[in-house]
Amino acid sequence: MSTVLAWSPFLQPAPGVQHWWWLLVIPMALGVSLSYKAIRTGDLRKFPRDVTVMAIQIVALMVGIAIGLYILVLVLLPLLPAE
Amino acid sequence: MTTETAHPDLRDFRPLAALLGWIFPGLGHIASGNIRRGFYAMAGVLTLFFTGVLVGGIDCIDRKEDFLWFCGQAGCGPITFATSAANDAFLKSGAAAPMIALPPAQANPSPEASAFKGLAHANEFGTFLVFLAGLMNICVVLDALVRAPRSDGVSSGRRAVDAAGGVA
Numbered sequence: 001m002s003t004v005l006a007w008s009p010f011l012q013p014a015p016g017v018q019h020w021w022w023l024l025v026i027p028m029a030l031g032v033s034l035s036y037k038a039i040r041t042g043d044l045r046k047f048p049r050d051v052t053v054m055a056i057q058i059v060a061l062m063v064g065i066a067i068g069l070y071i072l073v074l075v076l077l078p079l080l081p082a083e
Numbered sequence: 084m085t086t087e088t089a090h091p092d093l094r095d096f097r098p099l100a101a102l103l104g105w106i107f108p109g110l111g112h113i114a115s116g117n118i119r120r121g122f123y124a125m126a127g128v129l130t131l132f133f134t135g136v137l138v139g140g141i142d143c144i145d146r147k148e149d150f151l152w153f154c155g156q157a158g159c160g161p162i163t164f165a166t167s168a169a170n171d172a173f174l175k176s177g178a179a180a181p182m183i184a185l186p187p188a189q190a191n192p193s194p195e196a197s198a199f200k201g202l203a204h205a206n207e208f209g210t211f212l213v214f215l216a217g218l219m220n221i222c223v224v225l226d227a228l229v230r231a232p233r234s235d236g237v238s239s240g241r242r243a244v245d246a247a248g249g250v251a
């Protein structure tokens with residue numbers, strides 16, 4: 001708590017990022033979706049829906065890749081013979 | 084079966100809109116009358132940029148130490164250069180925080196770094212998010228270069244030649 005209170009935003013790196021870095025996928029997906037759909041959506045009335053769908057797709061894909069790599073590295077690879 | 088492709092004429096390019104889009108994200112679209120699209124693009128690029136600087140601090144934009152990253156980050160325009168200058172003025176000069184002595188290196192026998200220098204995940208993700216903002220703004224700038232003015236309501240085709248009824 002004291003590190004957060006002593007934090008100077010923008011001058012200093014955010015405290016504790018090493019514990020919650022994976023949550024940064026959310027602003028990343030949102031930012032990429034907002035800027036990409038701003039130039040790719042033909043009808044801007046669909047913009048909020050398109051952005052939401054694309055952001056969810058990015059996050060879901062990243063979670064899927066993480067689960068796949070977890071299974072590969074921690075479950076499947078240890079099953080291989082040592083030699 | 085033959086297909087016709089509309090080739091955009093040089094007159095369809097809008098270099099001023101592209102330049103404005105580089106000077107500030109989304110400004111090129113706004114200046115050419117695509118106001119909503121411009122603000123949406125601005126929101127996207129600035130979300131990435133400010134999240135990156137918030138997470139990594141201004142040290143995540145460093146023209147001298149991370150030049151290759153800076154090349155991509157520079158896609159955001161003058162705000163990137165201003166942040167790099169602020170890094171030099173506040174952190175590297177020791178004005179914002181005391182300088183800490185680092186282990187001596189061959190190239191620099193008495194190196195120092197600011198106590199506010201970003202390390203590990205904070206620096207990596209901050210640098211990456213601002214880099215991503217730069218790349219996305221390059222896409223926005225290229226779109227501003229070819230998009231027809233006042234075409235926010237057009238549902239198909241984004242180039243000037245398409246909006247004018249050209250064959251795509």
